[in-house]
Every structure is written in C-alpha cells, then in structure tokens.
Amino acid sequence: MACTPRRASVAGMEAEYVIVGGGSAGCVLAARLSENPNTSVILVEAGGGGRDIFIRAPALVATMVSGRPRINNWAFQTVPQPGLNGRRGFQPRGKALGGSSAINAMLYVRGNPADYDHWADLGCDGWDWECVKPLFLRAEGFQGGAGPHHGADGPLQVRAQSAPRKISRAFVDACEQCQIPRCDDFNEGAPDGAGLYHVTQFHDGPQAGERCSVAAAYLFPAMGRSNLTVLTRTLVEKVVIEDGRATGIKVRRKGRRHAIRARRDVILSAGAFGSPQILMLSGVGPEDELRAHGIDPVHVSEGVGKNLQDHLDHVISYRSPRRDVVGLNPRGLGRLGKAALRWRKTGEGLFASPMAEGGAFLKSDPALSHADLQIHFVIGIVDQHMRKLHGADGFSAHICALYPHSRGEVGLSSRRPGSPPRIDPKFLSDPRDVAVMIKAARQLDTILGAEALAPWRGKRLYPNDGSDAALEADIRARADTIYHPVGTCRMGDDAEVVVAPDLRLNGIEGLRVVDASVMPRIVGGNTNAPTVMIAEKAADMIRAGV
Structure with a gap:
C-alpha cells in the first residue's frame, strides 16, 4: 500500500x-498500537516511503551512508x-520509513545485560535486563529458531550471514591469534570475543536476502x-501544547x-537529534536555549538536548593484493555488477553482505569486568564515511569505545523548522576517553x-609509528x-x-x-x-494505561 494519507x-x-517520526521506534509503535482495531493511530514521517532498492539491497548501504548524494539520509554535521582538531563530524541519519534501520549495516546487537541493570540503578525501574530481555525475544524472528537467547516469532527477521567473505573469517582467526576468544553469537549473554555478526535481514519468504528494516518488519505489514x-x-514543525497538555502537532506538507x-x-520518536529539536521548537527545553532563538518557554526542562552520548570510532584500512574483497575500480565494480544479478535471482552473495561482516568485543584493560571496546x-x-573514495581493493576495521565519559548536547541552529x-x-572532551582510544587503536593495529x-x-592507509603521541x-x-x-x-x-x-x-501531560x-x-x-526494545516496552505500557 502506498504511504499516503x-x-x-x-x-x-x-x-x-x-x-512523530517513522524510524525504528515509530514503526514499532504504529504497528503495535494499531493492532487494536478500536485504536486510531497517525504516523508522521519527514522522509520517503522506505521501499526503494537502495534500502532493500544490503550492499547499497555504501551509496546512502555518505550523504553524497543525499539518498534517504539527513546527512547532518556537528559543530566543530x-x-x-576543530573538525566538523558527520552524522548520517535515516530519512525514510524505517529511519536509520533503513541505512545502517543491519547488525543485530543488544549490548551487555549489565547495561540495562545499570539503567535500573539510575532510577529507571522496570528497565533491568530481566524485564527487557523478553521484549528483545518477542521482537525477534531468528532464523535459528527459538531458544534461551532468541525469539523465533517476532516481526524483525534476524539471521546469521549467508555467505561471509573468507577475509571476515580470517579476521576472526587473527583475533584468536591475539588471544581474543571466538564468539559464535554476540547475543548470548554479555558479548565477548570475535565472530561474525547476526544481521536484520529477511531469511524467509519472497524478500529473502533483502534488508529487514524496522519498517519492513513491523509497519509495512x-x-x-x-x-x-x-x-x-x-x-513536523511543533507539538501543540495547551494548558500544560499536548493536544496535537503542526505539520507542513506539500507547502x-x-x-x-x-x-x-503525542509520541515523539524522532531520534536522539530530532526529538529534542522538536521539543525546543515547541517551547520545551532549557530556558537559555529557547530565549536565544526567540522562543517563549512553554515548559522549562533543562535536560532536553543534554546527555548526548555516542561511540567515537577509529578506522584502520589496508589496500589488498587479493580480489575477494570490495574495491571501487573497474574489476571491483564488475564483480559487484555480477553480484547484483545473483542477488536479484537468489537473495545471496556479495550483494546480501552487510559489508561490516566480522566483529569483536574486547577489553581495553584486562582488569575490567566486561568488554569496553567493539570492532567492526x-x-x-x-x-570518512565513504566520503573519500579509494579505487583500490582493500579492507578496514573500526574500533570504538563503548562507554565514553564525554557528554555532548543537541540544540537549535535556528527557530525555523526544517533547519x-x-x-x-x-568528542574526547573527557581525557579518560583519549586514553581508552589510544589503547583501542593499539589493539586494533596488533590484530x-x-x-x-x-x-x-x-599497503596501509595513514601509517604511523605506533607511539602514544602518534x-x-x-x-x-x-x-x-x-x-x-x-x-x-x-x-x-x-x-x-x-x-x-x-x-x-515530566511537566507536560499527553506527551x-x-x-x-x-x-x-x-x-x-x-x-x-x-x-526496537524500547518501543516494544512503550507499546506495552501505553496499552496497559501506564
């Protein structure tokens, strides 16, 4: 059905x-709340329908993530x-039904169970691992069937990769040679060791081999x-708030x-950037930020836009003499063309790859209780997010610090909706993060x-002498x-x-x-x-009248 009113x-x-927002959370909510035929739901998305070939074909993630051109991507930038070194960071975000699940690498990772227990320790009652694990399982349609760590009947199809490259298996072997254990499933308890990622990809039915965005999983059916x-x-330009209650939204459509x-x-599901921005455009947020843009405060909430956290990522890349990797050269593009034809026929092969096939969870310090680094x-x-292209065949590995100490913020660049x-x-405003990233880079170099x-x-891109300073x-x-x-x-x-x-x-009813x-x-x-889990839990609370 067309995505039209x-x-x-x-x-x-x-x-x-x-x-507000047809990303991962919004798609789950719209589908779950509308299961009751007596409950009416309107979902509003600024982007497109989320069904095009760039989204459906997993390998075409490379054409979207760069934002050049802007295909299904907001392509935001940070402030310097x-x-x-004063650089502006790049922040790709999905601009279509499915949100960033439409342009990501499809990797299905829940995190460490201790993360959710820590949420409960921070005052989030009901969000500990024991409470949220059943929601993960309910959402999941795992190819391998149901078990203690997986659900088989959920909308979100999850599978092991059908045909990972030899080099991805060699990466896992390289980790083992560096005393990092093999891990066959990053979602069996706390992720630890090296292995191949599970992916959100159709494994059953006529769409087998296609990306299973959250829109394709929940909303389209x-x-x-x-x-x-x-x-x-x-x-969406703003939330309408009358006498302390959200009563609706103002939108712009076709001018x-x-x-x-x-x-x-009114439920805001516009993401870590969009939701605080819409709140501030509606007069809800830090007073200084609102007044700086000529917005009269409707409700002062100093926490709106604060506490921004993200995983800072360092990349090491190598050119390769072998041709069983991906390269943007005539031979490489020819291989991709053949792979595209195979994928259209069978749903398998290189075009079904998430590109980030292998991964690892490891510790920056052996004394830590659990992994604090992740490799893709x-x-x-x-x-540079595929914004700087190289014609050579090669491979890359990304490593990020999972628990940064630095905290950022989101504010307004303008009071004009759409800005x-x-x-x-x-990033790196807390010196502890610098020390961890140096350890991370050294470990990745060794692997x-x-x-x-x-x-x-x-030949390695961007070589250095391996010292802390370098x-x-x-x-x-x-x-x-x-x-x-x-x-x-x-x-x-x-x-x-x-x-x-x-x-x-807090402070506004109906929002x-x-x-x-x-x-x-x-x-x-x-x-x-x-x-997805957060939205499943929210749907339960809303239906229960919480």
Whole structure:
C-alpha cells in the first residue's frame, strides 16, 4: 500500500495517538498500537516511503551512508569539535520509513545485560535486563529458531550471514591469534570475543536476502489497517501544547501547514537529534536555549538536548593484493555488477553482505569486568564515511569505545523548522576517553598485523609509528562517530531527567518520548535492537494505561 494519507486533506485529521517520526521506534509503535482495531493511530514521517532498492539491497548501504548524494539520509554535521582538531563530524541519519534501520549495516546487537541493570540503578525501574530481555525475544524472528537467547516469532527477521567473505573469517582467526576468544553469537549473554555478526535481514519468504528494516518488519505489514494512517514527506514543525497538555502537532506538507489532533498522546520518536529539536521548537527545553532563538518557554526542562552520548570510532584500512574483497575500480565494480544479478535471482552473495561482516568485543584493560571496546570489520576501504573514495581493493576495521565519559548536547541552529539541529557531541572532551582510544587503536593495529590476515594485507592507509603521541594525533585527525547517538531526552527519576520511566514527559501531560534519546546511558553495542526494545516496552505500557 502506498504511504499516503487515507483522506483527501490532512486538515482536520485526528487520532488517539499521533506518532512523530517513522524510524525504528515509530514503526514499532504504529504497528503495535494499531493492532487494536478500536485504536486510531497517525504516523508522521519527514522522509520517503522506505521501499526503494537502495534500502532493500544490503550492499547499497555504501551509496546512502555518505550523504553524497543525499539518498534517504539527513546527512547532518556537528559543530566543530575541539577534541578532533576543530573538525566538523558527520552524522548520517535515516530519512525514510524505517529511519536509520533503513541505512545502517543491519547488525543485530543488544549490548551487555549489565547495561540495562545499570539503567535500573539510575532510577529507571522496570528497565533491568530481566524485564527487557523478553521484549528483545518477542521482537525477534531468528532464523535459528527459538531458544534461551532468541525469539523465533517476532516481526524483525534476524539471521546469521549467508555467505561471509573468507577475509571476515580470517579476521576472526587473527583475533584468536591475539588471544581474543571466538564468539559464535554476540547475543548470548554479555558479548565477548570475535565472530561474525547476526544481521536484520529477511531469511524467509519472497524478500529473502533483502534488508529487514524496522519498517519492513513491523509497519509495512500493518499498512492495510483502516485505523492506521501514515503520512510521509511531512515535516513536523511543533507539538501543540495547551494548558500544560499536548493536544496535537503542526505539520507542513506539500507547502501547506496543517494541524493534526491527538485525543490521547503525542509520541515523539524522532531520534536522539530530532526529538529534542522538536521539543525546543515547541517551547520545551532549557530556558537559555529557547530565549536565544526567540522562543517563549512553554515548559522549562533543562535536560532536553543534554546527555548526548555516542561511540567515537577509529578506522584502520589496508589496500589488498587479493580480489575477494570490495574495491571501487573497474574489476571491483564488475564483480559487484555480477553480484547484483545473483542477488536479484537468489537473495545471496556479495550483494546480501552487510559489508561490516566480522566483529569483536574486547577489553581495553584486562582488569575490567566486561568488554569496553567493539570492532567492526569491513570488507572494503572505508574512509570518512565513504566520503573519500579509494579505487583500490582493500579492507578496514573500526574500533570504538563503548562507554565514553564525554557528554555532548543537541540544540537549535535556528527557530525555523526544517533547519538542522545543532549537534555537539564534545568528542574526547573527557581525557579518560583519549586514553581508552589510544589503547583501542593499539589493539586494533596488533590484530590487523596478525598472520591470518597476511594474504590480504597490502599497503596501509595513514601509517604511523605506533607511539602514544602518534596514535593520539591520528585519532584526533580522523576519528568520528560509528552512528550511535543516544541520551538527549534521558529517562530516570532525578530532577534533571526529561521523561519518567514510563516515558511520559515530566511537566507536560499527553506527551511521551520513545526512541534512543531516552537511554540514560549508552549501551555497549549497536543501538538499533535496543531502540526496537524500547518501543516494544512503550507499546506495552501505553496499552496497559501506564
């Protein structure tokens, strides 16, 4: 079904629940809440329909993530980062139904169970691992079937990779040669060791081999429901707040402004950047930030936009003499063309690859209780988010610190809706993060120098002498996000939180925030699966009247 409104005009539309943002969380909420035929739902998304070939074909992630051109991507930039030599960081975010699950590497990682127990310690009652694990399992449709660590009947199809490259297996062997144990499943308890990632990819039915975005998993099967309306290419300008209660939203669609009324709740699911931005445009946020842009405060909430956390990522790349990797040269493009034809016929082969096939979770210090570093091993050269292209065949490995101490913020660049948010991650503003990243870079260098990767290892990009000073200089010159921003509308029970553990916004009735922005602390891994879990839990609370 086309992603268009069911009425001739948006004017006068209303529903019990109005969801702002058709990303991972918004798609889950729209599908779950509309399961009750007596509950009306309107989902509003600024981007497109989320069904094009760039999204469906896993290997085409490389064409979207760079933002050149802007295909399904907001392609935000940060403000200059003093910790990164004054560089502006790049922040790709999905701009289509499915949100960033439509443009990510499809990696299915839940994080460490201890992460969620820590959320509970921070005042988020009901968010400990024992409470949230069943939600992960309910969401998952695992190819390997149900078990203690996996669900088999959920909408989100998850599978082991069908045909990983030999070099990805060699990376796991290289880790073993460096005393890092093999791990066959990063979602069996606390992730530890090296292995191949599970991916959110269709493994059953006519879409086998295609990306299973959260829209494809949850929303598209629900699009025929008469109680669900989905509006795409519709920009939300603000939440309407009357007498301390959210009553609807103002939107711009096809050049015209409209009001949409919510009889029960407005739910912000616009992500770690979009949700705080919309709140501030609606007069909810830090007073100084609002007044600086000429916005009269409707409700002062100093925590809105604060507590931004992200995984800073350092990349080491090598050219390769072998051709069983990805290269943007005539021979490499020819191989990709053949792979595309195979994928269209069978759903298998190189075009089904997430590109980041291998990975590892390891410790920067042996004394730590659990892994604080993560590696993503990529079967091609990745430089500056694919914004700097190399024609050579090669491979890359990314390493990030999972529990950064630095805290950034999101603010307004303008009071004009549609302007990009002001994003300031404050990367490496805490010196403890510098020390961890130096250890991380050294460990990654050792792994990539192991014998198992020797057949593929050619000339290194950006070599250095391996000293602490050289590693720090390289990190400050080239490191950037691995695309996991969270925390800007954090939940908890202290005076500075934005939402309570039931995800209701403190101080405003009828308004919730449901997305990665509510995480009080970033999880030790990729953030899409946890975002799906957050939305599953929110749907349960809303249906139960919490």
